[in-house]
Amino acid sequence: MSPRKANPFKPTAGRMPPLLVGRDGIIDDFVEGLDDGPGAPGRLMCVTGARGVGKTVMLTEFGRIAKERKWGVVDETASDGLAKRLLERFVPDRPSVNLSVKPSLSVAGLGGFSLGEASVSSQRMPLTLREAMGRRLDVLERRKAGLLITVDEAQSAAREDMVAIATAVQHLTREERNIAFVFAGLPTIVSKWLNDDVLTFLRRAQSERLGDIPLDEVRDAFVDTFEESGIVIDGDALRMAVDATEGYPFMIQLVGYHIWRISYRRQRDGKAAENGMSVSEDDAREGVSNALSRLGDAVHGPELDGLSPVDKTYLLAMAQDDGPSSTSTIAERMGKDVGYANIYRTRLIDAQVIRDVGYGKVDFAIPYLRRYLREHAAYIRMSAHDGR
Template sequence: MARNPFKPTAGANPPLLVGRDVLVEEFLESIEDGPGAPGRITIFTGPRGIGKTVMLNTVAERVQSDHQWLVIDETATTGFVNRLTAASRVLLDPEAATRRRVKAVTLPAQLGGFELSDDPARPIGLREAAGALARRCEENGTGLLVTLDEVHSSSRDELRQFATAVQHLIREDREIAVAFAGLPAAVTELLNDEVTTFLRRAERHVLSDVPLAEASRALAETITANGRRIDPDALAVAARATGGYPFMIQLVGYQVWRKASGDHIDAEAARVGVEAARARLGSLVHETALAELSGVDRAFLSAMAHDDGPSRLQAIAGRLGKGLNYVSVYRARLLEAGMIAAAGRGKVDFAIPFLREYLREHAPE
């Protein structure tokens, strides 16, 4: 039996990436354009499951394969600046990883012969270590790409350190590029921080759902490439159920594949698979997203769930028994969190597929 090719796991690369080709090519062009190209600092943002981590993975793989750049992947959790500094030093001197204490890292004479001291009175920071690594890459005709996932406000101090180091390296015209990924609220805080204002000039891409035609292509090509066939009506059911939501493409594909009879996927398998995918989406995405919100945020969303389509702020205010100024504050919060999206003047809608149905199913009796 063929292995299920779909990957409904956070951050896992899908078998076929669709709807993002232009963004990937733009990033690669910035590498070709050299230091100073605006795309060399890029931020990917959007709601959960939209494919932010996949974009980081993809640009990293392409930069590495197409341009032979060195890539360091990190996550913005506590200690990431120290981890990046250590990684830079180990890459400069691989033997450092096997020694208990590194007294110095000296590059070969043909690479400049400069030295990084390990004197505790003068600790080596990220700027110095990454700068030395970038210079070594340049001597070999390449550069350094750092990807930083899950940018979060709780890492503000370290993000400031990181951004300051990157800013100095860019001013030195180093062959370096940085790609960030984070939820909208976290990215907004990063851009509004007084220390990291230069990041406002970064290329910022707000990822959204892909066209249903692209979702259909991802499902069909992945299924046929792995030895199965899917009926046209079954493909239509499956593609429509994804809503163009990248994570849902993988989840629907995974469940439809599981429900197939042999190597043939018919409409019934698609229908049952879609139901299973919707159930799993609730536990994998909706529960996690709602858990991080305040009680009033959740009440706002529950008030929206009464409507079959976009909700008017006036109606939400009435259901909550509050004034428009009050609900406008939470509208702004939920927009930044990527939970809702503007849907016309005075209207909002859910940004995460099937969140309306999830809230209705789990509404208190």
């Protein structure tokens, strides 16, 4: 028996897909930024988008590109203690390095950052982080390289952490050091960080809002990826696969993964046609069904978990329609006036859960969310009621 082939599709957050479909523009901007030197626009970038559009994948690709150029790459995901973790990663394991730290105090509530046996206050952290980054750059720049810092899920960062990082990067950029900073997250980071008076430096960040992929590019990606693994996908099977994705990047990976898996297993077990391996319509149909089941657990559930009870009520009112919903109708179903409903309409549009389709109507921005809401309506209503 020949060795089992690896599935070329990777429907897991942060894992590199076989093709970065539809992302050539943002990648070119980043590469151009590295090549153009300190201060280039592509070196300070904010990547936003709804869940599943490939934000983490983009950060991973940026890191790969930087490493190819022998750059140092530091990847972090925002949560409590972000600045402290960055500082710990920059401190060399040599006692000769003297960072500006003070002895740790066992006093609760002072808001300091622990660093091994030392502590750095929130007021001191920006300068300390800047010194640590500068020392790392001293080494990298001697090799004609630079430093890339990426922060994922930036909407979850504490304000003092973002102040410390932005301040350090700003000063190093002014000094024309070879540094790049890319942060990514849900669309809420635009209002949370880019409009913060203390974080005005981040307003200069090149904004990249990731969206859906044109279906003709999805079709080409499927054909190329299956072909490279020795399987042909065409005809109605290809059409089913492409249409099922609706251009949603995570769904592209899910559909491709499950169709490839089913087709490969069937043909590996001795059922392949004499002219080679190919995807049947049954393979495509079953693969799409499996992908839809997984999409709910991976995207829809987590997305709804992050919304307020009234947000969920608004979405349930929308889900009663087979297509775009009228704002006035949604308000009526919620038992509220249009002004009240519009507050949540705006919130959900900003979060890219729904989209404005004109003429006072909205539709779902996340594929198959309507179907998920209908299938789980009773549970969602109960959880929304409990959350009030």
